[in-house]
Amino acid sequence: MTASPPRPLKEAYKLTTMLDLVLGIDRFEKGPVDVERLAIEYSTKTAPATRIHEVIDRDLTGCVGALVYSDTVPRQWGIVCSTGQTPGRRNFTIAHELGHYLLHRDLIEAKDEGGIYCEEESVHRGEGPDIERQADEFAANLLMPLNDCRRLLPARTRPDFDLLGTLATRYGVSLTAVILRWLEYTQTRALMVVSNEGFAHWAKASDAAFRSGAYIATKNTVFELPSAATAVTGDHSDEARSGILRPRGFWFEESVVEMCIRSERYDQEITLLHLDDAGPKWQADEAVEDAYDRLSR
Ligand SMILES: [Zn+2]
Structure with missing residues (x-):
């Protein structure tokens, strides 16, 4: 018996399959995942009573992103991005917070702190406690699906910055996000x-x-x-x-x-x-x- 894949991968795969179906498997030729829209529409569809209402940009001192909820019950959710991030980093931050919403919102609500605030190390380096690494794994898999990555950058290829830069544009993420993704699967x-x-x-x-x-x-x-x-x-x-x-x-x-x-x-x-x-x-x-x-x- 083989172990089932970890939940972050399953959730990302579910969304990837859905997007492939709706937008076509050549969807990245048209542009990266519109993660802001996805967060709002997907949560509205799957959890209408406790959906994500908006993605807003605020000055979050010391943090790059947050997933916050309302005082009222049922909880209404919002994603906050720290201002001043490049579009690529911002996309990754939103995907990371969407990961928290899909994987950890019960846990976050139980802590009774109004939300979760994420530091740069957690979001952009994949460091930190388990739930941070899970949110990152989700984000990387959602924005850069393995099949598509491997097709353009096979596991045995040694890419230069030109190829990595092309992929960063394709997936709407930073250069370091693409390199981290590649380092995970390269042989x-x-x-x-x-x-x-x-x-x-x-x-x-x-x-x-x-x-x-x-x-x-x-x-x-x-x-x-x-x-x-x-x-x-x-x-x-x-x-x-x-x-x-x-x-x-x-x-x-x-x-x-x-x-x-x-x-x-x-x-x-x-x-x-x-x-x-x-x-x-x-x-x-x-x-x-x-x-x-x-x-x-
Ligand atoms: Zn986080």
């Missing part, structure tokens, strides 16, 4: 490092990279990027964007292809590291300890 070894002024804010490795020991720890630790990395030197040439081969010892005890772009808006650099399939040959020798020290310092 290649790859990492994304988001940094500022030479220090990693956060990083994410694909499963294959993580299992081979190629990852960067950023929790409770400060990771300083290699001083000659593009993210540090700021030399954003076309070559740096499309990929520079960095030798063994530069990032890891094996060579990697480094691609880097800068986001002026968020004052940060996104670095993508592609490692080869052959695996970490260094694991067999004494270099393991050095690499581990570097990663965990």
Whole structure:
């Protein structure tokens, strides 16, 4: 017997199937998921007495999004987006809050706090408690259905920023959201490092990279990027964007292809590291300890 898929995936799949049916399986050729409209129409159809009434933009200090409910019973719900988000991040935030509504509204109501307020780490990095990760899983699967993603970006392909940017436009999400999505299913070894002024804010490795020991720890630790990395030197040439081969010892005890772009808006650099399939040959020798020290310092 196989285990049934987790609920966030089931809920996202239900909506994906419905949208495919109504709008056609080529619907992404016409535009991304209209998640604002979907949240209102779907909740009105499935839970008319306790529906989502509106999506509004407000200054939410310290948070990027919220799912709030009325004082009156039956509860009426609303999604709040923090102002100043790019359209891509805003879409993801709404999808994340819709995920909370579909998966957790009983739980949220029982807490009696008027709603749930979500921080950037939870919404845009997939970090945080279980319900935050579930809402994110739902959002990623709703906005970027796996079948469509895999068709355009197969699990063994090593994408550059051009292809990733095309997908971000297709799905109406940020570049980092697309990269996180791809890192979840890729069979290649790859990492994304988001940094500022030479220090990693956060990083994410694909499963294959993580299992081979190629990852960067950023929790409770400060990771300083290699001083000659593009993210540090700021030399954003076309070559740096499309990929520079960095030798063994530069990032890891094996060579990697480094691609880097800068986001002026968020004052940060996104670095993508592609490692080869052959695996970490260094694991067999004494270099393991050095690499581990570097990663965990
Ligand atoms: Zn949340």
